[in-house]
Amino acid sequence: xxxxTLWDIVRNLLLAARWTIVLSLIAFIGGAxxxxxxxxxxxxxxxxxxxxxxxxxxxxxxxxxxxxxxLAYFGTAALGFNVSAWAAASIALTLFTSAFLCDIWRGCLExxxxxxxxxxxxxxxxxxxxxxxxILPQALRLSVPPTVGFSVQVIKGTALASVIGFVELTKAGTxxxxxxxxxxxxxxxVALIYFALCYPLSRYSRYLERRLYDAGMR
Amino acid sequence: xxxxxxxxxxxPYAGELARGLVTTVVLTVVTTLSGLMLAIVxxxxxxxxxxxxRRILGGYVELTRxxxxxxxxxxxxxxLPAFGIKIDAIxxxxxxxTLNLAAYxxxxxxxxxxxxxxxxxxxxxTLGMSKLQSYRHVxxxxxxxxIYPALTxxxxxxxxxxxxxxxxxxxxxxxxxxxxxxxxxxxxEAYLLVTLVxxxxxxxMRQLFLLVGRRLFAFRQxxxx
Numbered sequence: 164x165x166x167x168t169l170w171d172i173v174r175n176l177l178l179a180a181r182w183t184i185v186l187s188l189i190a191f192i193g194g195a196x197x198x199x200x201x202x203x204x205x206x207x208x209x210x211x212x213x214x215x216x217x218x219x220x221x222x223x224x225x226x227x228x229x230x231x232x233x234l235a236y237f238g239t240a241a242l243g244f245n246v247s248a249w250a251a252a253s254i255a256l257t258l259f260t261s262a263f264l265c266d267i268w269r270g271c272l273e274x275x276x277x278x279x280x281x282x283x284x285x286x287x288x289x290x291x292x293x294x295x296x297x298i299l300p301q302a303l304r305l306s307v308p309p310t311v312g313f314s315v316q317v318i319k320g321t322a323l324a325s326v327i328g329f330v331e332l333t334k335a336g337t338x339x340x341x342x343x344x345x346x347x348x349x350x351x352x353v354a355l356i357y358f359a360l361c362y363p364l365s366r367y368s369r370y371l372e373r374r375l376y377d378a379g380m381r
Numbered sequence: 382x383x384x385x386x387x388x389x390x391x392x393p394y395a396g397e398l399a400r401g402l403v404t405t406v407v408l409t410v411v412t413t414l415s416g417l418m419l420a421i422v423x424x425x426x427x428x429x430x431x432x433x434x435r436r437i438l439g440g441y442v443e444l445t446r447x448x449x450x451x452x453x454x455x456x457x458x459x460x461l462p463a464f465g466i467k468i469d470a471i472x473x474x475x476x477x478x479t480l481n482l483a484a485y486x487x488x489x490x491x492x493x494x495x496x497x498x499x500x501x502x503x504x505x506x507t508l509g510m511s512k513l514q515s516y517r518h519v520x521x522x523x524x525x526x527x528i529y530p531a532l533t534x535x536x537x538x539x540x541x542x543x544x545x546x547x548x549x550x551x552x553x554x555x556x557x558x559x560x561x562x563x564x565x566x567x568x569x570e571a572y573l574l575v576t577l578v579x580x581x582x583x584x585x586m587r588q589l590f591l592l593v594g595r596r597l598f599a600f601r602q603x604x605x606x
Contacts, residue, residue, distance in 0.1 A: 222580060224583075225537075225541075225579070225580045225583035225584065226541065226576045226579050226580050226583070227541040227542065227543075227544035227545075227555070227576075227579055228541075228544075229544040229545055229547075229555060230544060230555070230558075230572060230575065230576040230579060231576075233558070233568075233572045234569070234572050234573065234576060237562070237568035237569055237572060238568075238569045238572065238573070240568070240569075241568060241569035242569075315446075315447065319447075319448070319449040319450070320449075322449035322451050322452060323449070323451060323545070325451070326451075326545075326548060333449065333451060333452055333455075336452070336455070337455070340459060345463075346455070346456075346459035346460045346462075346463055347456075347459075347460040347461075347463040347464070350452060350455050350456040350459060350460045351456065351460065353452050353455075354444070354448045354452050354453070354456060357447065357448045357449060357452060358443075358444060358447045358448055361447035361448070362443065362447045365443075365446065365447055
C-alpha cells in the first residue's frame, strides 16, 4: 500500500479543485448566456414563449440537481448518445444555472418601478430606447449582488458531478478516503477548500448588496 | 438507434418506490421541524448572546452555507466515526439535513428578528406581558410571518437536496431509482419517474406551506407575498 502524507492529500485535493473551478466556470458562463437568452425571449412579448420558459424554470427549480445530472448522463445514453461525465455534468449544470439566473434577472427587471415605463413612453421613447436607457441600467445594478451570490450555488452544485464519476474535488476526496482511511482529515480539507472558494464570493455579494442598499436603491 | 420508453418495466418495483417516497417524506418532515427549532435557538443566540457565542455560531452558519451539502453529509457519516461516534446512515442524513436547514434558516430568521423595532418589545412589556410572552408574540411570530416565503423556499431546497442521502445508502426516492435501474437497466424511465415525483413533492410542499401560512399568520393581511 502506498503511504500518503498530509501533503500528498492536500496536493491531490488542490489538483482536483482545478476541475471544480473549470466546471464551475463552464456552468456559470454557459448558464449565464442561456439565462440571458431566456430573459430576452421572455421579454419579447410572445405569450407561448413566456409560459414555456416559466415551466422550464419551475421544473429545474423544483427537481433535485442530482436527478438532473442522472438524467443528463443516463438519459442521453438511453437516447443512443455516448456522453462523457464531463459533457453530462456541463450540460446539466448549465441548464440548472440558466433556470435560476433567468428567474433572478426577471425579478431584477420587475423591480424597476412600472411608472418609469410610462414616464419614458410619455417622453417619446420607444420600447427599445426605454429598455436601453432607463430599465436596463437600473436592473443591471440590481442584478449584480444576487448573481454573484448564485455563483456560490454553482460551485457547490459541481460537487454533485462526483456522483456520476466526474473527478473533481469531492470525488477526489472519496477516492483518497478509500485509499487512506482518513475520512475526518480528508473531508475537513475538502470542506475547507470549498469554503475558500465560496466564502469570498458570499462576502463580496453581501458587500455589493449593502452598497446598493446604502445607495437607496432597492 | 431509436429510444423506446418502457415505463411498465417499473411496475414490479412499486414497493421500492413507495419505500423510497416514505423515507424522503419522513426525512423532510422531521428535519423541517428539527431544523426550524434549531434555527430559532441559533438565531436568538446570534442576536442576543455574548460575543464569543455569536462568533462560534457565525462560524457554523458560514461554514455550512459555503460548503456543498454532500461534503457535509460525508463528513458526518464517514468522518465522525473516526472520533468513535458511530452513527447509521439515516441518523447521519437526519443530522446533516437538520444542521444544513438550521444554518440557512437562522440567517433568514435573524434578519426577520432584527427588523423588529425595540419600542415594540418595550411596549409589550409595559402592557404586562412576560419576557417570554412578549418575545414570542412581538418578535418571533412577526419575524416568521415576514420571512415565511423565504422559509418555504429553503425547506423545499432541503427536500430536493435530500436526494444526495442516497449516496450513503439511505433508501430514499433516489436510492429507489438507482436500485431499479441496477435491476432492469431502465435508467432513463426510473430517473424520469422519480424526478417527476420530486417535482410533485415540491409543488405539494409549496401549497401546504401556503395553506399553513394563511392559517398561522391570518392576522397579517398582505404579509405573505
